[in-house]
Amino acid sequence: MRVALFLTCVNDTLYPDTGRAAVKLLTRLGVDVDFPMAQTCCGQAHYNTGYRHEAEPLARHFSDVFGEYEAIVTPSGSCGAMVRELYPRMGERARAEGRGDTLAATLAPVVPKTYELTEFLVDVLGVTDVGAYYPHTVTYHPTCHGLRGLGLGERPRRLLRAVKGLELVELPGADECCGFGGTFALKNSDVSAAMGADKVRNAESTGAEVLCAADNSCLMHIGGTMARLRTGMRPVHIAEILASTEEEPAV
Amino acid sequence: MSGTYLGMPAFPEAAREAVGNATLRGNLRHATHTIRAKRATAVSEVSDWAELREAGKRIKDHTLRHLDRYLVQLEEAVTAAGGVVHWAADAAEANEIVTQLVKMTGESEVVKVKSMATQEIGLNEALEAEGIHAYETDLAELIVQLGKDRPSHILVPAIHRNRGEIRDIFAREMSEWGRPAPEGLTDTPAELAEAARLHLREKFLRAKVGISGANFMVAETGTLVVVESEGNGRMCLTLPETLISVVGIEKIVPAWQDLEVFLQTLPRSSTAERMNPYTSTWTGTTDEDGPQNFHLVLLDNGRTDTLADEVGRQALRCIRCSACLNVCPVYERAGGHAYGSVYPGPIGAILSPQLRGTGSEIDASLPYASSLCGACYEVCPVAIDIPEVLVHLRERVVQGGEVTREGNKVVLRPAKGHAAERAAMRAARWAFTHPGVLRGGQRAASRTRRFHPRTLPGPGRAWSGTRELPPVPAEPFRDWWQRTRGGKDGDR
Ligand code: SF4
Numbered sequence: 032m033r034v035a036l037f038l039t040c041v042n043d044t045l046y047p048d049t050g051r052a053a054v055k056l057l058t059r060l061g062v063d064v065d066f067p068m069a070q071t072c073c074g075q076a077h078y079n080t081g082y083r084h085e086a087e088p089l090a091r092h093f094s095d096v097f098g099e100y101e102a103i104v105t106p107s108g109s110c111g112a113m114v115r116e117l118y119p120r121m122g123e124r125a126r127a128e129g130r131g132d133t134l135a136a137t138l139a140p141v142v143p144k145t146y147e148l149t150e151f152l153v154d155v156l157g158v159t160d161v162g163a164y165y166p167h168t169v170t171y172h173p174t175c176h177g178l179r180g181l182g183l184g185e186r187p188r189r190l191l192r193a194v195k196g197l198e199l200v201e202l203p204g205a206d207e208c209c210g211f212g213g214t215f216a217l218k219n220s221d222v223s224a225a226m227g228a229d230k231v232r233n234a235e236s237t238g239a240e241v242l243c244a245a246d247n248s249c250l251m252h253i254g255g256t257m258a259r260l261r262t263g264m265r266p267v268h269i270a271e272i273l274a275s276t277e278e279e280p281a282v
Numbered sequence: 283m284s285g286t287y288l289g290m291p292a293f294p295e296a297a298r299e300a301v302g303n304a305t306l307r308g309n310l311r312h313a314t315h316t317i318r319a320k321r322a323t324a325v326s327e328v329s330d331w332a333e334l335r336e337a338g339k340r341i342k343d344h345t346l347r348h349l350d351r352y353l354v355q356l357e358e359a360v361t362a363a364g365g366v367v368h369w370a371a372d373a374a375e376a377n378e379i380v381t382q383l384v385k386m387t388g389e390s391e392v393v394k395v396k397s398m399a400t401q402e403i404g405l406n407e408a409l410e411a412e413g414i415h416a417y418e419t420d421l422a423e424l425i426v427q428l429g430k431d432r433p434s435h436i437l438v439p440a441i442h443r444n445r446g447e448i449r450d451i452f453a454r455e456m457s458e459w460g461r462p463a464p465e466g467l468t469d470t471p472a473e474l475a476e477a478a479r480l481h482l483r484e485k486f487l488r489a490k491v492g493i494s495g496a497n498f499m500v501a502e503t504g505t506l507v508v509v510e511s512e513g514n515g516r517m518c519l520t521l522p523e524t525l526i527s528v529v530g531i532e533k534i535v536p537a538w539q540d541l542e543v544f545l546q547t548l549p550r551s552s553t554a555e556r557m558n559p560y561t562s563t564w565t566g567t568t569d570e571d572g573p574q575n576f577h578l579v580l581l582d583n584g585r586t587d588t589l590a591d592e593v594g595r596q597a598l599r600c601i602r603c604s605a606c607l608n609v610c611p612v613y614e615r616a617g618g619h620a621y622g623s624v625y626p627g628p629i630g631a632i633l634s635p636q637l638r639g640t641g642s643e644i645d646a647s648l649p650y651a652s653s654l655c656g657a658c659y660e661v662c663p664v665a666i667d668i669p670e671v672l673v674h675l676r677e678r679v680v681q682g683g684e685v686t687r688e689g690n691k692v693v694l695r696p697a698k699g700h701a702a703e704r705a706a707m708r709a710a711r712w713a714f715t716h717p718g719v720l721r722g723g724q725r726a727a728s729r730t731r732r733f734h735p736r737t738l739p740g741p742g743r744a745w746s747g748t749r750e751l752p753p754v755p756a757e758p759f760r761d762w763w764q765r766t767r768g769g770k771d772g773d774r
Pocket of ligand 1: 551599600602605661664665702746
């Protein structure tokens with residue numbers, strides 16, 4: 032199976048380790064991974080801040096780059112939700128504005144074949160034990176768009192439970208937003224910081240060494256707060272845990 | 283809408299104080315988390331919740347689509363039952379109608395059962411200006427009124443107060459308004475409730491005019507419905523000689539049978555009760571039983587304009603259960619006052635900028651008072667996609683566009699203060715549609731990584747004030763990929 036990795040602009044620029052981990056993991060599971068070099072950004076930040084018309088060319092660009100692939104896999108719940116939930120809506124809005132079906136038709140092909148990484152592993156590859164080894168105590172934060180947008184449900188936890196050496200501890204208030212919310216963190220920084228601090232305190236109370244999530248944007252916010260509050264906990268993307276093996280353990 | 287809240291600062295500023303107020307945050311956290319857990323249990327008991335939610339959504343959508351027809355039907359039914367219907371286009375008109383109605387009775391006091399519509403239009407202040415005292419009789423409203431405070435929650439307007447604070451308000455203020463609080467009042471719930479009961483009873487027995495809102499209006503029978511927990515509403519609705527109900531036009535349902543859906547979803551969503559203790563229904567007047575004069579004031583105040591907006595109109599489905607407030611992490615930290623309206627929380631963030639427009643600072647900031655986490659949509663018993671409407675309104679704020687105001691199509695200009703953001707978004711869009719530009723930027727960032735500050739200037743300062751920034755990696759992923767082709771022919 033040949034899939035395209037949609038890494039997202041944030042991961043590409045700031046978290047290349049997540050990308051390398053995703054490649055390593057998928058390759059280990061027998062997937063032929065390609066990284067289309069022309070990929071950029073799904074347009075989520077534009078769309079969610081109210082710049083839908085600026086997001087449209089990005090969505091079209093996404094479709095141009097990824098349209099030919101059998102499946103598109105992304106290690107980001109929120110960018111996955113952007114494609115799956117909001118691209119169809121962008122098409123509908125264009126239609127409602129009297130601009131015809133062109134946008135909807137352009138975007139339609141990529142919508143059903145875009146998968147968030149854990150979803151792809153469990154639903155498409157049908158694996159929960161990916162042969163990983165990660166001897167640490169981990170707590171899992173289900174990010175909002177993964178949880179409510181894509182409905183990832185128990186998939187990430189099932190994958191984590193199957194990891195050798197990993198002890199999974201429940202995060203109190205897991206379903207509550209960490210307070211990142213893209214430009215929300217800038218526009219409403221006081222509320223955002225208060226939400227982040229509560230999330231970190233809940234994480235700390237578990238005694239876990241690592242807080243894991245399937246979205247680096249939320250992890251950037253949570254990790255930044257952890258560092259500032261000097262908790263000693265580390266934020267780690269789930270791809271890096273699942274890619275870790277006894278031969279090549281993640282640090 | 284009400285003059286009470288005009289001149290509010292933008293949401294982030296209004297929220298800052300609340301975020302820093304430990305007592306307030308404690309009160310809110312405790313109250314919302316308790317009710318949140320209870321609601322989840324009450325909802326999980328109903329096996330067909332998803333269908334009820336869908337049915338509620340459909341009934342409301344159907345009604346809104348044919349609102350004109352159902353309102354006329356309602357007017358006919360109310361009139362036939364001996365009531366009088368008044369139409370109010372805006373707050374001023376509604377206040378004028380009610381003031382005149384009260385004056386005609388010759389009374390200078392009215393009792394009120396909690397009604398958001400009358401708060402929305404600032405009725406109490408309008409009556410006061412004409413020398414008419416309005417007494418709130420809902421327990422929480424009473425606390426707010428005695429405390430010279432503003433409501434901060436749809437259902438529990440005094441949610442921001444704890445028991446100690448309430449005791450102090452009662453002891454200090456009750457005597458000014460009527461029967462004083464008993465000597466040596468403590469902060470036990472039973473004593474506080476008893477003090478309120480005695481204070482209110484005196485007013486119920488004296489009042490000749492009652493003013494109410496309604497949760498629902500049934501078009502086919504002309505019946506109004508109030509759903510409540512305390513029984514004070516029922517006293518307000520039955521004891522006075524004259525009853526004036528002020529109700530938003532969107533509160534209508536076509537038929538009696540439609541109540542079946544909402545009388546299940548509303549109590550479970552709002553108070554986590556299987557059924558609320560008091561459901562009062564009234565239809566016109568009945569000889570020698572209850573009020574002998576009944577007036578219904580149908581309030582528009584921005585609702586038909588809202589109805590004209592394809593995406594935003596779903597806000598009018600709201601049944602004011604307040605479930606969205608109780609799950610909202612932003613409401614929990616910012617408190618209800620920061621929303622600058624009687625409608626706080628997620629629903630307030632989409633309703634106020636539609637009813638009032640996005641002209642003021644506070645209204646232009648409300649669509650951004652959310653992290654778009656989606657918890658509000660998930661709990662809403664009429665499936666209002668609040669995040670969708672928020673994003674839609676953000677678009678209106680930054681881009682302007684066509685809206686309906688007082689029945690006329692007008693083109694809004696973008697709100698002020700977004701020029702830099704717009705330029706940044708454009709630049710980012712340009713870079714993102716030219717992958718080579720993106721790559722150049724990444725490389726430049728990597729090459730200069732040692733010089734990147736860990737705190738940011740300008741709008742980014744807010745971020746780095748409370749959080750550490752991630753370091754810029756030595757090599758962006760795409761360079762690694764090109765160098766190694768995913769590890770296939772590279773150095774791994
Ligand atoms: S928007 Fe939905 S959840 Fe919020 S108060 Fe209205 S009906 Fe309840």
